[in-house]
Amino acid sequence: MYSFDIQRPTSIADAVAALSTDEALPLGGGQTLIPTLKQRLSAPSVLVSLGAIAEIKGVCTGDDGALCIGGGTTHATVAKEAASSYPALAALAGNIGDPAVRNRGTIGGSLANNDPSACYPAAALASGATIVTNTRSIAADDYFQGMFATALNEGEIITEVRFPVPEKAAYMKFEQPASRFALVGVFVAKYADGVRVAVTGASEDGVFRWTEAEAALSSNFSADAVPAAPSGDGMISDLHGSGAYRAHLIAVMTKRAVAAAG
Amino acid sequence: MTKVTMTVNGKTVSGEVKGNTLLTEFLREDLRLTGTHVGCDTSQCGACVVHVNGEAVKSCTMFAAEADGAEVKTIEGMANADGSLSVIQQAFQDYHGLQCGFCTPGMVMSAAALLKDNPKPTEAEVRDYLEGNICRCTGYHNIVRAIMAASGQDVPAVAAE
Numbered sequence: 001m002y003s004f005d006i007q008r009p010t011s012i013a014d015a016v017a018a019l020s021t022d023e024a025l026p027l028g029g030g031q032t033l034i035p036t037l038k039q040r041l042s043a044p045s046v047l048v049s050l051g052a053i054a055e056i057k058g059v060c061t062g063d064d065g066a067l068c069i070g071g072g073t074t075h076a077t078v079a080k081e082a083a084s085s086y087p088a089l090a091a092l093a094g095n096i097g098d099p100a101v102r103n104r105g106t107i108g109g110s111l112a113n114n115d116p117s118a119c120y121p122a123a124a125l126a127s128g129a130t131i132v133t134n135t136r137s138i139a140a141d142d143y144f145q146g147m148f149a150t151a152l153n154e155g156e157i158i159t160e161v162r163f164p165v166p167e168k169a170a171y172m173k174f175e176q177p178a179s180r181f182a183l184v185g186v187f188v189a190k191y192a193d194g195v196r197v198a199v200t201g202a203s204e205d206g207v208f209r210w211t212e213a214e215a216a217l218s219s220n221f222s223a224d225a226v227p228a229a230p231s232g233d234g235m236i237s238d239l240h241g242s243g244a245y246r247a248h249l250i251a252v253m254t255k256r257a258v259a260a261a262g
Numbered sequence: 263m264t265k266v267t268m269t270v271n272g273k274t275v276s277g278e279v280k281g282n283t284l285l286t287e288f289l290r291e292d293l294r295l296t297g298t299h300v301g302c303d304t305s306q307c308g309a310c311v312v313h314v315n316g317e318a319v320k321s322c323t324m325f326a327a328e329a330d331g332a333e334v335k336t337i338e339g340m341a342n343a344d345g346s347l348s349v350i351q352q353a354f355q356d357y358h359g360l361q362c363g364f365c366t367p368g369m370v371m372s373a374a375a376l377l378k379d380n381p382k383p384t385e386a387e388v389r390d391y392l393e394g395n396i397c398r399c400t401g402y403h404n405i406v407r408a409i410m411a412a413s414g415q416d417v418p419a420v421a422a423e
Contacts, residue, residue, distance in 0.1 A: 006325055099391055
């Protein structure tokens with residue numbers, strides 16, 4: 001690692017102030033950023049750890065019934081505390097990485113990083129979640145802007161993520177067994193006003209909504225209604241699978257998710 | 263340099279660390295607690311698992327400064343007060359849950375974290391929990407047997423595959 005200073009503010013205001021320094025980077029749980037720093041792919045002058053900010057940790061239910069998760073909440077906490085209110089989201093969180101990773105990694109860190117194969121972006125997009133930062137609220141549809149790209153500005157911190165709770169939902173992940181990331185993951189969520197389907201792991205543009213499947217499933221919520229697999233154009237091709245293979249998996253995992261949602 | 267103070271295996275310790283000092287470096291190089299191993303240094307292998315505030319974490323993927331004020335437990339803190347092996351450690355010996363032993367500190371710490379939350383896990387739950395702990399010798403089978411035994415469950419019932 002290159003050398004840097006580390007700061008541990010205890011409030012959002014102090015964290016924002018610390019991040020106003022040139023070349024400062026926020027540190028969530030560090031389960032992606034620390035390996036990145038070790039490879040010298042990132043060279044901040046100051047690392048601002050968000051881990052000591054109590055006000056961005058925890059899970060609760062808002063007045064509108066939405067599940068509100070603090071940006072600094074670990075995957076392990078979401079897996080435990082969202083289990084009764086939003087089981088599909090809790091199951092997703094409980095299957096990220098491994099237990100030690102889940103004890104450190106945070107929802108805010110995952111969404112800010114927007115890895116094209118991460119699980120949480122699929123949940124946020126399929127749920128029509130709202131990403132709340134220290135300055136504004138961003139709809140999930142506007143938030144994800146391509147591989148590792150988001151609507152966040154420099155120094156902006158995710159303080160909370162609000163998930164409208166669906167009538168039915170399920171996430172199905174076809175795991176890349178070495179990394180535990182999704183080779184392809186599909187989150188299906190059925191709301192009173194329609195079905196949303198979000199796909200991670202597949203597209204070179206990162207997480208996306210499969211609108212054809214949404215239309216079909218909104219009129220008939222059954223695995224048989226899932227359309228034929230989309231084209232492999234624009235899908236990630238690597239040693240783990242071709243674009244066409246990933247495209248095929250999208251339809252397979254969508255069917256499984258619909259079946260699991262019941 | 264940043265001053266950190268934490269409790270490690272029940273003792274209060276302090277030290278000066280750089281921003282990029284990993285918790286595992288602080289434990290091994292400053293405190294000389296070399297029981298915590300570094301297998302991969304890329305968050306994959308789990309040999310460096312310790313408990314921070316009661317939760318299993320990979321100490322190679324956390325900065326020492328982030329553990330300021332925390333309660334840390336390492337493999338050196340696992341034995342009983344009289345120096346005899348803890349139930350989990352004894353079970354690893356009894357059931358041959360180690361060969362070269364390099365992964366064992368992380369395996370024992372992960373096993374302890376599992377049994378704290380889930381005192382009677384199924385065999386599948388044990389295997390699932392060890393997802394982030396890699397062993398290149400045993401094929402895991404005897405590790406799973408050891409953890410099942412440590413939880414007071416019937417070991418011969420564990421399938422041999």
